[in-house]
Amino acid sequence: MKLTLKIWRQDGPSQKGGLAAYPMDDVSPDMSFLEVMDMLNEQLIARGERPIAFDHDCREGICGSCGFMISGEAHGPVKLTTTCQLFMRHFRDGDTIIAEPFRSRAFPIIKDLVVDRSALDKIVQAGGFISARTGSAPDANAMLIPKDKADRAMDAAACIGCGACVAVCPNGSAMLFTAAKIGHLGLLPQGQPERRQRALRMVNKMDELGFGACSNHGECEAVCPKGISIDFIACMNRDYMRASATETMEPVKRV
Amino acid sequence: MQLTVKDMTRIFSFSRTNVGSKVVLAATGAVIFLFLIGHMLGNLQIFEGPERLNAYAALLKSTGKLLWGARIMLLVAVTLHIVTAAKVTLANWRARPVGYTCKKNIETSYAARTMIITGPLVFLYVAYHLMMFTLLKTGPEYSETDVYANVVAAFKMPVISGVYIVAMLILGAHLYHGIWSMLQTVGIGNSRYRRLRRTVAPAVAIVIAAGYIAIPVAVLAGIVK
Numbered sequence: 001m002k003l004t005l006k007i008w009r010q011d012g013p014s015q016k017g018g019l020a021a022y023p024m025d026d027v028s029p030d031m032s033f034l035e036v037m038d039m040l041n042e043q044l045i046a047r048g049e050r051p052i053a054f055d056h057d058c059r060e061g062i063c064g065s066c067g068f069m070i071s072g073e074a075h076g077p078v079k080l081t082t083t084c085q086l087f088m089r090h091f092r093d094g095d096t097i098i099a100e101p102f103r104s105r106a107f108p109i110i111k112d113l114v115v116d117r118s119a120l121d122k123i124v125q126a127g128g129f130i131s132a133r134t135g136s137a138p139d140a141n142a143m144l145i146p147k148d149k150a151d152r153a154m155d156a157a158a159c160i161g162c163g164a165c166v167a168v169c170p171n172g173s174a175m176l177f178t179a180a181k182i183g184h185l186g187l188l189p190q191g192q193p194e195r196r197q198r199a200l201r202m203v204n205k206m207d208e209l210g211f212g213a214c215s216n217h218g219e220c221e222a223v224c225p226k227g228i229s230i231d232f233i234a235c236m237n238r239d240y241m242r243a244s245a246t247e248t249m250e251p252v253k254r255v
Numbered sequence: 256m257q258l259t260v261k262d263m264t265r266i267f268s269f270s271r272t273n274v275g276s277k278v279v280l281a282a283t284g285a286v287i288f289l290f291l292i293g294h295m296l297g298n299l300q301i302f303e304g305p306e307r308l309n310a311y312a313a314l315l316k317s318t319g320k321l322l323w324g325a326r327i328m329l330l331v332a333v334t335l336h337i338v339t340a341a342k343v344t345l346a347n348w349r350a351r352p353v354g355y356t357c358k359k360n361i362e363t364s365y366a367a368r369t370m371i372i373t374g375p376l377v378f379l380y381v382a383y384h385l386m387m388f389t390l391l392k393t394g395p396e397y398s399e400t401d402v403y404a405n406v407v408a409a410f411k412m413p414v415i416s417g418v419y420i421v422a423m424l425i426l427g428a429h430l431y432h433g434i435w436s437m438l439q440t441v442g443i444g445n446s447r448y449r450r451l452r453r454t455v456a457p458a459v460a461i462v463i464a465a466g467y468i469a470i471p472v473a474v475l476a477g478i479v480k
């Protein structure tokens with residue numbers, strides 16, 4: 001396949017960036033998008049140019065490291081797929097593909113396609129945990145969990161924190177990510193003791209970090225590689241309303 | 256139930272958060288939405304003839320305090336809706352300062368993306384509408400008691416009818432996204448009800464817009480005279 005890649009190049013956080021075009025020959029339809037990027041980087045290095053910076057780790061769709069906008073869609077045109085699992089057979093010979101970094105005030109660009117997504121970690125640090133007894137492992141079936149609850153909690157827990165939801169949201173909102181984390185813990189008995197404090201801490205953290213509000217566009221769900229449902233946003237709003245009515249946020253106690 | 260200062264501060268700080276602002280928008284939107292339905296049903300009595308509509312108008316006026324209570328509630332709801340909508344929209348723009356060279360819209364609708372345009376347009380229309388019929392009474396051949404005649408005289412003018420119809424279409428667009436959005440915001444959203452977004456929400460929006468638009472159309476067509 002012959003392709004033209006138009007890729008966002010930016011030397012550093014405060015430098016000006018722009019799209020640069022790279023014509024590519026001999027792209028195999030069986031290559032993943034990141035393998036094409038590897039091939040391009042080898043050519044750039046051979047020509048003595050700076051290779052393109054992009055994030056990746058597992059390359060099997062489970063870690064959430066990879067991800068950028070591919071021709072206007074986060075993780076590209078295939079549903080329920082991360083960038084590393086996007087194969088070139090979904091493109092046509094002669095296509096021009098535009099690759100841009102995820103954009104949001106809370107995700108500053110570091111270099112080229114790499115953005116700083118540590119804001120998502122900060123949301124989790126604010127309350128995405130449960131307090132558990134240490135010591136020997138608890139008995140496997142000591143705590144009964146209904147199958148439907150366990151299934152829904154797993155659906156939410158599938159979030160890999162890639163940030164695609166934030167990237168495509170016209171409001172740069174992290175509601176889907178946060179809702180997945182809150183929903184996952186809030187559905188299980190282990191998550192109950194801190195449920196209300198968790199909602200307050202994580203949602204307030206999200207506001208504090210400069211993410212926008214949810215206008216219910218639904219773009220996040222459409223691009224989420226793990227198919228997280230915006231139902232979880234509705235659940236999170238309910239949790240947050242209940243918590244706001246009954247509690248005041250307490251700081252996390254470090255022990 | 257007595258609201259203490261502490262409760263008030265709590266409500267106020269909640270309304271300043273991102274989720275809280277959206278709940279305020281949903282609640283105030285719901286109040287305005289209920290008014291719109293009531294107002295539409297009232298107006299549609301025009302099809303029952305002048306006596307019926309004029310009697311209804313007289314009845315409204317005679318309730319005095321009740322009418323003022325409703326007006327004040329609406330005024331508060333509209334003010335909070337506008338102030339909060341402006342605040343949320345500005346915050347949302349700040350959260351996405353840089354756009355994409357290429358961005359596809361997959362799930363969002365045109366109505367959803369233009370809420371901050373349709374909202375103020377509806378407001379402008381309402382201001383003009385109130386001037387014509389309630390405040391300045393600038394409508395053609397205005398009469399205090401013959402509401403029916405006022406409406407017919409106004410809508411006989413194609414410009415007035417035209418502006419009205421366009422305004423109601425814009426209102427319909429705001430409602431199309433608004434109805435779905437408020438349910439989702441307050442947590443009624445759920446995959447089982449998700450059909451709401453693409454079926455029930457537009458259906459309700461169309462019924463409301465059509466209910467209002469029926470009147471100028473009927474006047475222009477000579478059905479109501």
Ligand code: HEM
Pocket residue numbers: 214215216277278280281282283284285287288291336337340341343344370371373374375377378426429430432433434436437438440441
């Ligand atoms: C006829 C009057 C109106 C009705 C019935 C109405 C109703 C609604 C409803 C139900 C929502 C959804 C709330 C939510 O998502 O939780 C909404 C959102 C919104 N309204 Fe209105 N509204 C009206 C007038 C206005 C006006 C005058 C403005 C002017 C600023 C406005 C601006 C907005 C905006 C910007 C949003 C979306 C906020 C967001 O990004 O989520 N609306 N409206």
Ligand code: SF4
Pocket residue numbers: 158159160161162163164165166176177180220223224225226227228
């Ligand atoms: S909710 Fe989906 S899109 Fe958002 S971070 Fe998690 S996996 Fe990525």
Ligand code: FES
Pocket residue numbers: 055056057058059060061062063064065066067082083084085
């Ligand atoms: S590299 Fe791990 S999900 Fe793509």
